[in-house]
Amino acid sequence: MIMIYSDNPEKIFFYHYVEEIISNYGSFFNRVLKDNDMTIKELSVLLRIRFDDITTQQDLVDVFKVSGAYIAKLLRKFEDNEYIKREEDPENRRKKRVKLTEKGIKKTDELIKVIDDWEMEVTSDLTDEEITTLKNILFKIISKED
Structure with a gap:
């Protein structure tokens, strides 16, 4: 990682850290899952489906800020890959709920393992207390309302 202010990390903008983290994760992902049939963005959507109790197509559009067509x-x-199934929403029959199948759960389990491995690699020089502090700070940052 090359940084202009490496001797004074407080002068580095947050966005630069975010870019570096995304780049590092992308490189790790591509190295570990080079034969994967999905992009990081696609797997992010699949993970969101897994961890949301009830998800609809519109929910995913709103969360990822992408088009409905995408x-x-x-x-x-x-x-088509049998990772999800759509079910009618009992409260609004025009909406379809999206749920993972067993195959989708298995696929996301593989991704969770990759994420765990990456987190362990990038935080290997941190103490458990530092990791907890970092996660709490990051949570505060992303929890701010728009």
Whole structure:
């Protein structure tokens, strides 16, 4: 990691740290899952489906700030690969809930393992207390309302 102010990290903008973290994760992901049939963005959507209790196509559009057409195409790909199934929402029959299948759960388990491995690698020089502090600070940052 090359940084202009490496001798004074307080002068580095947050966005630069975020870019470096994303780049590092992307490199790790591509190295570990080089034969994967999905992009990082697609797997992020699949993970969101796994960890949201009730998810709809519109929820995914809103969360990822992408077009409905993109999400529709992606969900079709997930269905074709048998990672998800869509069910009618009992409260609004025009909406479809999106849920993972067993195959989708297995796929996300693989990704969770990659994320765990990456986190362990990038935090290997930190103490447990530092990791907890870092996660709490990051949570505060992302929890601010728009």
